[in-house]
Amino acid sequence: MKKVYILCFTFFIMFNAKLEARLWRDIVNTVSSIIEEAPFDVKEQGMYMRAMDPSHISMLDIEIPKEMFEEYSIDKEMFLGVNMDEMKKIIYRAKPTDVLIINAEESRIYLTFVGDSKRKFGLPLIDVLEKRTKLPEIPFTATIKLSSEIFQDGIKDASVVADHITFEARKDAFYIRAQGDTSDIETVNEKDSLIEYDLKEEARATFNLSYLSDISKSIYGEMTIKLGTDVPLMLEFEIDKAKVKFILAPRVERE
Amino acid sequence: MKKVYILCFTFFIMFNAKLEARLWRDIVNTVSSIIEEAPFDVKEQGMYMRAMDPSHISMLDIEIPKEMFEEYSIDKEMFLGVNMDEMKKIIYRAKPTDVLIINAEESRIYLTFVGDSKRKFGLPLIDVLEKRTKLPEIPFTATIKLSSEIFQDGIKDASVVADHITFEARKDAFYIRAQGDTSDIETVNEKDSLIEYDLKEEARATFNLSYLSDISKSIYGEMTIKLGTDVPLMLEFEIDKAKVKFILAPRVERE
Amino acid sequence: MKKVYILCFTFFIMFNAKLEARLWRDIVNTVSSIIEEAPFDVKEQGMYMRAMDPSHISMLDIEIPKEMFEEYSIDKEMFLGVNMDEMKKIIYRAKPTDVLIINAEESRIYLTFVGDSKRKFGLPLIDVLEKRTKLPEIPFTATIKLSSEIFQDGIKDASVVADHITFEARKDAFYIRAQGDTSDIETVNEKDSLIEYDLKEEARATFNLSYLSDISKSIYGEMTIKLGTDVPLMLEFEIDKAKVKFILAPRVERE
Known part of the structure; x- marks a missing residue:
């Protein structure tokens, strides 16, 4: 038995x-x-x-x-x-x-x-082969806390003209830019329009839009963008008490 | 002249x-x-x-x-x-x-x-060849009067997992079930959650979902389901003063 | 330099x-x-x-x-x-x-x-080769000022049965008609239901629906239709302080 x-x-x-x-x-x-x-x-x-x-x-x-x-x-x-x-x-x-x-x-x-x-x-339940990998350590130099609406508008604006987006953290402001074949867009977000803006060093990187567009639909309220120059970006936000981190590799220009 | x-x-x-x-x-x-x-x-x-x-x-x-x-x-x-x-x-x-x-x-x-x-x-006006046929006599053993919302939820739930649905009238409750290739769904509707529940004999039959899904969009308020075991089902409902009957053949398992 | x-x-x-x-x-x-x-x-x-x-x-x-x-x-x-x-x-x-x-x-x-x-x-900015052409002079015999809603309903009604529409200004009323392969539609707009109705001579012409359907979505409030018999039609309407004229060639029946 x-x-x-x-x-x-x-x-x-x-x-x-x-x-x-x-x-x-x-x-x-x-x-x-x-x-x-x-x-x-x-x-x-x-x-x-x-x-x-x-x-x-x-x-x-x-x-x-x-x-x-x-x-x-x-x-x-x-x-x-x-x-x-x-x-x-x-x-x-x-x-x-x-x-x-x-x-x-x-x-x-x-x-x-x-x-x-x-x-x-x-x-x-299905077999998921992937082992739990470590979160990579990334040399971020800028941490930007902002309303998710600014981020989402940037994503949508960029999608109108291009399939990639450039984030740039400068001393005075956080820039969102996209350059398509013909049209372009630039949004300037002054320091004062951001919730927190911690800049160790100016940062700039370009990303494919599709991943950002998909994840952006899940973000409400406040969010944090961590940025470096030509390194992955990290988005942090919360869903009720759950903590979400999203890391995206930058787009590397091929010569 | x-x-x-x-x-x-x-x-x-x-x-x-x-x-x-x-x-x-x-x-x-x-x-x-x-x-x-x-x-x-x-x-x-x-x-x-x-x-x-x-x-x-x-x-x-x-x-x-x-x-x-x-x-x-x-x-x-x-x-x-x-x-x-x-x-x-x-x-x-x-x-x-x-x-x-x-x-x-x-x-x-x-x-x-x-x-x-x-x-x-x-x-x-067009020629419709079909002669007015008789309503078939079906040996129903269960008559269930319920809110159309329960029925419609059952249809939609089943549609998520399968292309057919099983209704089962048991002593205690009216069951709505669907079994897909991987997922399944079961809704249990206790006698008390139904408006009327008249059971001569337990009944159970399986139906293709598409017809039920189409007709379900026309039903508001109360409706009646008449059910037997592996026989057609009849839905009865009203549109203002008009009386509607819908009969659907069961899905027969082929061996 | x-x-x-x-x-x-x-x-x-x-x-x-x-x-x-x-x-x-x-x-x-x-x-x-x-x-x-x-x-x-x-x-x-x-x-x-x-x-x-x-x-x-x-x-x-x-x-x-x-x-x-x-x-x-x-x-x-x-x-x-x-x-x-x-x-x-x-x-x-x-x-x-x-x-x-x-x-x-x-x-x-x-x-x-x-x-x-x-x-x-x-x-x-792009090169647009076209030279600024003159507005053609068209022998309109009927000027109908009406609510854009009547016009838009006429367009949508006609679209259900056909791909063209006939406007006819008669003494008593402004008719909107369409004749499809099987179905047809006629709307009669009595003089009194129109804002202004200036008829020098009865007018009647037929037009392809797609252009009218596209432009009709931009019209709010009052509009003017200028009509003759088998000549182009002119629509006039305003967008805030901007004045819009739209001219459409009639559909000519080929023998």
Whole structure:
């Protein structure tokens, strides 16, 4: 009978969490904008996700502390590999006031929306080969805290004229520029229009727009841009109590 | 001169009806979601439409009683064959407060929108070969009256994971389930969350989603689902004073 | 040194204008609906644009008087050739309350949106070969001033059944008609439902719908239709203080 007992055991719930469905939707939106197959590390203190996009140009790092959940309990630490496209389609079926219960067994994760009714979606856990990589150390020389609206406008303005964007932190102001084949755009953000502006050294780098455009849709309120000259950029922002870091490699001009 | 007289006579109006344009739009939406060429029987007591969809998997039956119209007069009983795509494009040109006058001659039907202006659309009557078929007798064992919202949520939830849906009426509750290649969904609707729940015998059947998805967009307020095991399902709902029945064949698993 | 001096001079700003960005957006929408490469004549008294669409079936004429601008100054009269697609993409980046500053140098035009931030878009001036043509003299016999809503409804109604539209000014009323392969539409606008109705002689002409549909989206409030029998039609309307004339050749039936 031992074999049967073991088989049963694998179907015990090993992770159980409860939070507002809309908060999880914001997390899913952010992850799915960059990552196709996401490795969620479920630990005592919360959930962690760090991965590179399929082309390895950008990295996303999210810490979702236990405190963001109404309830949070784990039987053992788990590693949940999730197809973000499927998760996204499901989370969009939540109603605005639904509470979400997340469970996981050995091979399956369940999202249960609890509102007027109880609707339980199951989806398979997948193998995500990628090992949890370290966050790279980048020699940033400028840290700019600003309203996400300025950043998003810059992204959208640049998208009208080009497929890349240049950020430049100078003594007096933070510049957002794009130069297309024919049209160009320059936005000047004076120091005073920024929340914080910490400049060790002037910084300037150019990036492909598509990644920034995707991630920018997840950012509300305040955000931080860390910039150096021709090094990756880091965006930091929060989704409720979750901390999000996004790193993007610069565009290198080929000679 | 007799020949001329007869020719003239064929252009006399033989059917004249008046109602709020938005009510006719709801009827047209419902019919056009299933039926391409609709046979409307115009009788003393009202209009009747019964037809199968082009693939003969579903049947739609509508009774529009005289009382739904502000005015309703017929010179003789008529059979109006209408291309629902054309009718739909026209009815969407109505303004929210327009009154609609429907006339028909021998070979043409007219929709006149009366509001600030008078706009008269004419479209040809077409031959609809189909004979008025009988409503089939189906051995239903469960009758479930519920808010259309529960039904529509079930359809949409299922659509996220699969292309078919299973309804199951058990003693305790009405289950909506779908099983896709990887993901699945189960909604449990306790007896108490339903308006009426009349169960002679447990019932269970599976249906293609596309027809249900199309018809579900026409349903507001309360509706009735009649269910048996592996037999067709019947949906009943009302559009103002019109009574709508929709029958759908179950999906049969091939071995 | 003279050569260098001339080169420098070419980069001086030679035209500077300021107005609400939303007003310029309305102008751009109207022009771009008909004209791909627009020749703007910048003169002391204002800006002028007159051009034919690429297929030479219609002509658009716009006068934007100096008074429509908050500020308006020119160093010398200029001819600005603008790709309207690019201009349109840029003007849509304006925020509802932005003020727009338009500058031009010898070879480039700049749109600067001034709101919470200052965002400066540059786009190249292009060669527009077309000479400023005269407005043709057309023997109109009917002048109809009406609410643009009646006109727009007529256009949309006709689009449902056909790809052309017939306007007919008769003693009693202004008729809008369209006859498709199967369906047809007739709208009767009694004299009393029109703002002004000046009829020298009954008029009737048929037009392709696509041009009318494009231009109709730019018209708000009152407008004037000038009509003759089988001659071009002229629409006149205003965008703030700017005066717009649109001329369209009639559809000639081939035998």
